[in-house]
Amino acid sequence: MSLLIEHAHCNSITQFNIEGDRMIVIEGAGIAGLTLANCLEIQGIDYRVIEQASEIKPIGAGIAVQSNGLAILQALGLEQDVTGCNIEKMTLAGKYFRQELMPDKGWKVKMVHRATLHHALLKNIPSSKLLLGAEISSHSSTEDSVTCHLADGSDLQGNCLVVASGIHTETHNKPYIRDSGQWCWRTVISGNAERNEGGEYWFDDFRIGVSHIGDGDYYIYQVAKTAQQITEEQRLVFWQRDDVRARFPFLDVKKAVWLSHPLTERRIDWGQGNVVAIGDAAHALTPNMGQGAVLAMEDAYTLATLLNTDYSTDWNTLAEQLSALRHQRVKGIQQQSWLFGMLAHWSNPITVLLRDIAMRLSPTDAVLRQQITFFDRFIARMAPLIPDERQRLSQ
Ligand SMILES: Cc1cc2nc3c(=O)[nH]c(=O)nc-3n(C[C@H](O)[C@H](O)[C@H](O)COP(=O)(O)OP(=O)(O)OC[C@H]3O[C@@H](n4cnc5c(N)ncnc54)[C@H](O)[C@@H]3O)c2cc1C
Numbered sequence: 001m002s003l004l005i006e007h008a009h010c011n012s013i014t015q016f017n018i019e020g021d022r023m024i025v026i027e028g029a030g031i032a033g034l035t036l037a038n039c040l041e042i043q044g045i046d047y048r049v050i051e052q053a054s055e056i057k058p059i060g061a062g063i064a065v066q067s068n069g070l071a072i073l074q075a076l077g078l079e080q081d082v083t084g085c086n087i088e089k090m091t092l093a094g095k096y097f098r099q100e101l102m103p104d105k106g107w108k109v110k111m112v113h114r115a116t117l118h119h120a121l122l123k124n125i126p127s128s129k130l131l132l133g134a135e136i137s138s139h140s141s142t143e144d145s146v147t148c149h150l151a152d153g154s155d156l157q158g159n160c161l162v163v164a165s166g167i168h169t170e171t172h173n174k175p176y177i178r179d180s181g182q183w184c185w186r187t188v189i190s191g192n193a194e195r196n197e198g199g200e201y202w203f204d205d206f207r208i209g210v211s212h213i214g215d216g217d218y219y220i221y222q223v224a225k226t227a228q229q230i231t232e233e234q235r236l237v238f239w240q241r242d243d244v245r246a247r248f249p250f251l252d253v254k255k256a257v258w259l260s261h262p263l264t265e266r267r268i269d270w271g272q273g274n275v276v277a278i279g280d281a282a283h284a285l286t287p288n289m290g291q292g293a294v295l296a297m298e299d300a301y302t303l304a305t306l307l308n309t310d311y312s313t314d315w316n317t318l319a320e321q322l323s324a325l326r327h328q329r330v331k332g333i334q335q336q337s338w339l340f341g342m343l344a345h346w347s348n349p350i351t352v353l354l355r356d357i358a359m360r361l362s363p364t365d366a367v368l369r370q371q372i373t374f375f376d377r378f379i380a381r382m383a384p385l386i387p388d389e390r391q392r393l394s395q
Pocket of ligand 1: 027028029030031032033050051052053062063064065134135136137164165166167169184186221278279280281284285287290291292293294295296
């Protein structure tokens with residue numbers, strides 16, 4: 001198979017050398033698209049990543065990579081590249097409860113800067129396979145091939161198109177976005193203490209998350225329920241409160257540059273046939289379980305193992321095959337994340353009291369066990385990326 005990029009403006013045709021007989025076109029160089037590219041690189045399956053931005057500039061925020069994400073990074077040989085903070089204690093606290101999760105129970109989370117994760121995911125991707133400043137504007141597909149029409153007038157052909165272009169993409173379908181009515185601000189600042197801890201704290205009007213991400217840098221987020229009515233001044237007053245300052249004396253947010261946006265989710269849609277969606281394009285979820293990016297990595301890994309079935313890929317049902325493997329798991333965590341976010345912002349004093357008593361009574365061990373089971377279920381089913389390795393492992 002050959003890959004032709006036809007430049008309409010200059011009437012020229014670029015022919016790339018295709019390494020195998022299959023070509024995967026990936027739309028979007030976010031965490032989902034780059035994870036898939038890494039898998040395909042290992043598998044020796046040819047691909048091109050098409051990214052609309054002319055430069056890859058991850059936003060200045062942190063990200064929690066839990067055991068399932070760490071297992072994928074390990075399979076990609078990137079675990080050591082993703083430096084950050086191995087969390088020793090994660091706290092969840094409200095007015096009348098406090099839970100502390102410790103990694104010694106088999107639970108693992110690494111808090112990292114997004115830029116670190118992106119750099120690691122880019123490390124093994126040859127620049128010849130990453131087309132920056134290129135946007136897929138439309139596509140047409142047959143049973144085993146997709147022709148992608150780029151905004152500059154050129155065409156790109158592959159066996160399948162993987163839509164990894166984020167929550168607002170319309171490539172495989174019109175998005176159905178559900179707004180949680182919550183607004184989030186995020187930043188990374190330097191703190192004056194190095195504590196390998198993280199936590200989320202529920203106050204009356206806001207909840208905040210604070211976590212060390214390594215080298216004395218802290219990832220901070222602040223979430224409010226009726227954010228539209230909150231001015232920047234009102235929001236920052238929160239950080240001057242005595243109870244907040246007493247809890248985080250090592251943080252000074254005065255000079256922080258905050259990113260802000262609403263918290264939303266996208267109705268799950270895996271695409272159709274050989275136009276397959278992964279990551280936020282398939283199922284963006286609210287960030288309350290810290291699993292969006294890691295589920296995107298799980299999608300990418302699972303799709304890669306489907307593509308590696310001894311060259312007998314049924315392109316025409318690829319999206320349906322991925323959906324069969326992923327839908328229940330993703331739907332469960334999307335719903336859980338939504339509910340958790342709603343619960344965190346209850347404001348009626350009686351329901352807050354009842355909620356906090358329930359949180360107090362729920363044993364930390366049971367909460368941890370549930371989390372660990374969720375991560376382990378994926379890890380236990382991770383097929384090796386290269387089938388030969390499967391044979392070697394079974395000997
Ligand atoms: C406040 C907040 C906190 C979060 N915290 C966590 C956390 O702690 N842990 C966690 O696992 N997840 C977390 N998430 C979720 C996580 O950020 C997302 O799930 C993840 O980044 C999605 O990655 P993606 O690759 O699917 O999409 P994106 O990161 O959106 O990447 C899509 C890419 O596609 C490109 N693109 C778009 N359209 C086109 C086109 N037509 N042609 C070419 N390129 C295109 C875009 O430029 C972009 O680079 C959080 C999310 C939020 C909002």
